[in-house]
Amino acid sequence: MIPAQFTYRRVSSVDEALAAVAEHGDDAKLLAGGQSLLPLMKLRFAAPEVVIDIGPLDELRYVRAEGGEIAIGAMSRYHDLHRDPVLAEHAPLLAHVAGEVGDQQVRHRGTIGGSLVHADPAADLPAAVLAVDGVLVARGPDGERRIPAAEFFQGPFETPLAPEELLTEVRIPAQGGAGWGFEKFTRRSIDWAIVGVVVAGSAVSLINMGGTPLRASATEAALADGASAAEAAALAAEGTSPADEAHATAEYRQHLARVLTERALVSAGR
Amino acid sequence: MKVSIEINGTTVSEEVEDRTLLVHFVREQAGLTATNIGCDTTSCGACTVLLDGESVKSCTVLAAQADGHSVTTLEGLHGEDGDLHPVQRAFREEHGLQCGFCTPGMIMASVSLLDHNPKPTRQEVRAGLEGNLCRCTGYHNIVNAVMNASGQEVQR
Ligand SMILES: Cc1cc2nc3c(=O)[nH]c(=O)nc-3n(C[C@H](O)[C@H](O)[C@H](O)COP(=O)(O)OP(=O)(O)OC[C@H]3O[C@@H](n4cnc5c(N)ncnc54)[C@H](O)[C@@H]3O)c2cc1C
Ligand code: FES
Ligand code: FES
Numbered sequence: 001m002i003p004a005q006f007t008y009r010r011v012s013s014v015d016e017a018l019a020a021v022a023e024h025g026d027d028a029k030l031l032a033g034g035q036s037l038l039p040l041m042k043l044r045f046a047a048p049e050v051v052i053d054i055g056p057l058d059e060l061r062y063v064r065a066e067g068g069e070i071a072i073g074a075m076s077r078y079h080d081l082h083r084d085p086v087l088a089e090h091a092p093l094l095a096h097v098a099g100e101v102g103d104q105q106v107r108h109r110g111t112i113g114g115s116l117v118h119a120d121p122a123a124d125l126p127a128a129v130l131a132v133d134g135v136l137v138a139r140g141p142d143g144e145r146r147i148p149a150a151e152f153f154q155g156p157f158e159t160p161l162a163p164e165e166l167l168t169e170v171r172i173p174a175q176g177g178a179g180w181g182f183e184k185f186t187r188r189s190i191d192w193a194i195v196g197v198v199v200a201g202s203a204v205s206l207i208n209m210g211g212t213p214l215r216a217s218a219t220e221a222a223l224a225d226g227a228s229a230a231e232a233a234a235l236a237a238e239g240t241s242p243a244d245e246a247h248a249t250a251e252y253r254q255h256l257a258r259v260l261t262e263r264a265l266v267s268a269g270r
Numbered sequence: 271m272k273v274s275i276e277i278n279g280t281t282v283s284e285e286v287e288d289r290t291l292l293v294h295f296v297r298e299q300a301g302l303t304a305t306n307i308g309c310d311t312t313s314c315g316a317c318t319v320l321l322d323g324e325s326v327k328s329c330t331v332l333a334a335q336a337d338g339h340s341v342t343t344l345e346g347l348h349g350e351d352g353d354l355h356p357v358q359r360a361f362r363e364e365h366g367l368q369c370g371f372c373t374p375g376m377i378m379a380s381v382s383l384l385d386h387n388p389k390p391t392r393q394e395v396r397a398g399l400e401g402n403l404c405r406c407t408g409y410h411n412i413v414n415a416v417m418n419a420s421g422q423e424v425q426r
Binding site for chain 1: 271289290318321327329331334335379382383402
């Protein structure tokens with residue numbers, strides 16, 4: 001399978017990327033790791049006229065501790081994050097989750113920015129960034145804006161980013177010694193989660209339990225009231241309406257959410 | 271567009287369509303056909319090559335993205351004295367293949383895996399090769415081959 005015809009353009013700085021998206025608007029797509037966009041283009045689910053390759057933007061490939069926060073450049077690849085010493089010390093949850101995405105080859109290419117902007121409800125990093133109350137930094141023609149993760153994921157594959165905007169950075173609070181847990185149930189190891197759960201301190205978020213990553217707010221409230229892991233996990237599916245399809249019924253997904261939440265809470269030391 | 275890629279140490283420069291995939295460039299422009307196309311949907315790993323030393327699925331990379339970079343395919347592997355690469359030798363010794371279709375991708379993924387983790391456990395080998403499918407071997411001898419290549423004990 002070969003994508004439909006397009007014009008390839010490579011940019012070498014953020015400013016050049018912004019100028020290119022301003023010029024082409026809706027007709028263009030940014031290409032980061034290409035691990036979602038290229039499969040979509042090969043299947044002709046996406047057929048942009050212009051592909052703007054931001055792969056060379058090493059200026060967006062970094063992890064830095066800044067005060068109590070960790071700044072992660074949007075072009076950081078999963079493999080970079082998985083072995084990053086700053087993340088290992090201050091946000092081991094993110095380093096771990098990055099190592100669980102897809103397979104080795106996908107992790108060598110895929111980027112945190114691409115994963116967040118793609119906003120697949122079955123993806124891992126969006127739920128992790130939501131659990132740690134991350135903030136997404138975008139740059140566009142009017143300068144920079146910061147969008148909390150809770151406002152960023154608006155629906156399946158839907159975010160508030162305009163075609164003229166570039167996601168440049170993700171900022172997360174340093175996690176200190178907070179316990180964390182990650183559970184992901186898949187049919188085959190490289191698959192996306194049928195259901196997944198991220199626990200970060202007292203926050204719990206769910207993968208693939210709706211159109212966006214979700215916070216399990218009933219579970220979080222119960223934990224705040226001193227409930228045990230088992231009691232709190234029993235509430236994990238409350239208020240969710242997950243997809244009901246061939247791989248898993250909605251009921252099965254809700255069952256998984258409860259089971260996996262308990263496991264994740266236990267591994268987080270709750 | 272004109273794409274120039276250093277493949278196994280030799281620069282290949284060709285005029286190709288912007289939408290050309292790396293795997294097609296390797297097979298058709300460079301004429302190196304060890305790299306197979308299996309699923310063509312990023313699922314099977316048969317098309318795995320090293321891009322700047324790291325394993326990638328070349329059916330899911332544009333040739334244009336590799337322009338100015340270096341690629342290693344199975345044909346580019348060799349041992350110290352021009353003999354087989356240790357991973358190739360181990361796949362042969364351990365009979366880590368049957369039909370051989372998955373083998374070029376398996377070997378390239380294994381080289382990358384051992385580069386990051388020179389002494390993996392059997393479980394780490396299985397997890398590290400999760401992106402590569404084999405329909406023949408049941409994986410047991412593939413895991414043995416990677417253990418052998420890393421100088422570790424194999425399981426009979
Ligand atoms: C076999 C396989 C298994 C996978 N398994 C998983 C899994 O288990 N869990 C999981 O979470 N994901 C999985 N993925 C998806 C993978 O994580 C992708 O890497 C990710 O969804 C997209 O990141 P990318 O860098 O490859 O982005 P691309 O594919 O290049 O881009 C994705 C989208 O984001 C836009 N974009 C990218 N970067 C920016 C930016 N900086 N600013 C604005 N827009 C941008 C692009 O225009 C495009 O619309 C899998 C993929 C494959 C092929
Ligand atoms: S042919 Fe590329 S992953 Fe199967
Ligand atoms: S040896 Fe036949 S597919 Fe692996």
